[in-house]
Amino acid sequence: MSSRNNNNHWTGGNRIELLENGEQFFPRVFDAIRKARREVIVETFILFEDKVGLQLHAAMREAAQRGVKIDLMIDGFGSPDLSREFIEGLTSAGVKVRVFDPGQRFMGQRLNVFRRMHRKIVVVDGERAFVGGINYSADHLLDFGPKAKQDYAVELAGPIVGEIHQFVLRAIALGGKGAGWFRRRLKLAPPENQVRAGEADAMFVTRDNRRHTNDIERQYRAAIRAARKRIVIANAYFFPGYLLIKELRRAARRGVDVRLVLQGEPDMPIVKTAASMLYHHLLHAGVRIYEYCDRPLHGKVALMDDRWSTVGSSNLDPLSLSLNLEANVIVRDAAFNQVLWERMDRLMQHSCKQVEAADLASEWSGWRLVRSFFVFHILRWYPALLGRLPRHAPRLTPAEATDLASRRDSGRSDSAGGATRTEAA
Template sequence: MTQHVCRWRDGNRIALLENGEAFFPAVFNAIAKAQQHIILETFIWFEDNIGWQLRDALLNAAQRGVHVECLLDGYGSPPFSEDFVNPMTAAGIVLRYYDPRPLRFGMRTNIFRRMHRKIVVVDRCIAFIGGINYSAEHMTSFGPQAKQDYAVRLEGPIVDDIFHYSRATLAARDTVRRWWGQNSETLSYQATAPGETQALFVWRDNDSHRDDIERHYLRMLATAKREVIIANAYFFPGYRILHAMRNAARRGVAVRLITQGEPDMPIVKVGARLLYRYLLRAGVSIYEYQQRPLHGKVAVMDDSWATVGSSNLDPLSLSLNLEANVIVHDRAFNQTLHSHLETLIQVDCQQIDETKLPPRRWWNIGSSVLAFHFLRHFPAMVGWLPAHTPRLKQVPLPARPQIEAGDRRETPEM
């Protein structure tokens, strides 16, 4: 795959989109106005009412001559029905699955190394990045299990970086994980003029960019002067991020962490709570979101730094999955996201202190120690594991209907 270099881009227009109510209309409107090219990558695309709206929007674009390419994860997105997919491929939409695997005893086996990115690029003019998938559960009308999440709409030079990256990944016949080594690239961490709508596209892969997103979090925590808010759905990071959060709090930075209080998977809350005491005793404030499952992966620091994307702070996102985030240096955007997170904390969260945690017993002390050291060494352990080579598989064009022998008709002679 072509090597890419992270660069800060000036002069972008960046808008925060909260939940499906803001995200889906913005994406569908951009698709409706597309003239040349659409690239869409997502972890989940369900065949529900949101999925059908996306399908129809892309189909309409393809039928008016727009070139459409989609990449879905083979674990997160189940196979589509023929009625759903055949009109798309017949219209020329290129539909690929990342690492599709057959079911074993009714279960999907490709649990690790998922294509977890959520990216849309339209005509190299507009891009979307965030954590929102294409399913009805991202609409608040879905009910108690509706997910709280964020994405961004981008215009400007940053869009071209996202376009070239996505085109390169789609053009690759496979996505090789070079477990025998990697090429390092130097990342630029500092924006030259914070507050000037600067944006940086960063991603995580299993080749030369294994820890790029994590390194930006670490740098942010190391340079924070006043305040950090991290809202992360699946919080189970390695030692480096935990240590950086603790160090920031100890030097006087107001570090606040928002996690799931009503998780979609109970193990998420259990895992995060194993780490709470370590952070609380350093002065980190922890809040659990109580309204419904939190699915966001966002953070703000001081007055101008912010990030929105697909990367959780857990072993899958930090060590295995393919992820994408955008980092923004802009005071107005920082204040917008900060206001949203402040509202979550004040209205919808419960603050956690040690009195709300299970009493310390020898068995949960032991499990906490084991979990802590597992997290500390997990990325290194993953690097030693042998791995298959995930591949992109294109959905073929629909076959022409076969005529049964009994249904054959004599062709009249002309």
């Protein structure tokens, strides 16, 4: 798959802070919304009507009532169960709630499972932004219990925020009112903040199904090829394409310390099964594999050497690399890289089990050979095969025109909706 009109470039002068889990992320976002002066744009895959979703609801509603322009985009598959009261509480205050491809139910099931809007982005006043993997649901808080997710996001200030702001405005325009509306909106938008806020270089990289089909994966592969000292990738859903696996193996063989932090307590068993099919192939090349065992890992972060890092929404699996709409921030900064390395090192030291070749020795060698043959060909061909699935034009539909508010009418409970929806869907 090629990437046409690639506009990825480094932007200097940014301040970037790593936020770990909902305990750090949610207060920052809600506070930024409460302090907004002009505009808030929120994109998220999952929004549940639980204690976190209700706090976001209250913050957006209060900001809208004092005149702040609020745009909320949710995914029709990831956030299907919001009540009529929840939606109307926002729209009655002036919040624009849009649904990405809401779809219809068949026999109680939603069929629009592919090409989802999987991004998690917040932009406030064109001056402050948040990008990462954290959804608006209580399972991103430690008090949720053993199934609470381990995850990351970044808060950004500086010129890169202007680029993210333009992107989310364009996403609203192209999914709904068109390019003419986008140009008019830009004329009304306040000047972007171009004042330096820090020393970090940043790049905002997205994946779509038209012009940027493999931008995020290409950035990963380029950084792996350039690595000379260390590579650490922590990714919840790990089943990348053949080219990325080949680059990891090459890096390990040339002496780079290559480490993968993967799920040891997955939210879905198939996630660990898929990743473990690659273990022999990677361990044999010298890649070190750690399984995070405290609770489900949901993060999508990586670092290479002493300066390159990335945090975002993109998993390294077929859905994220070949189908979903994703967004990552790539950072070139030694201080940020060091912070991320310390967090990853702490995870590996205290919350992970390192997978050794001896742990896999009990597998029958003949079965391992057959399985490796099929895995090799799946990895080699799945990006092209998935790319052939229909590329429907994304639709943003006003929430009141969808069936999102049908949950309470059909008697489905909040807890049931929150407990069954998973990120890989």
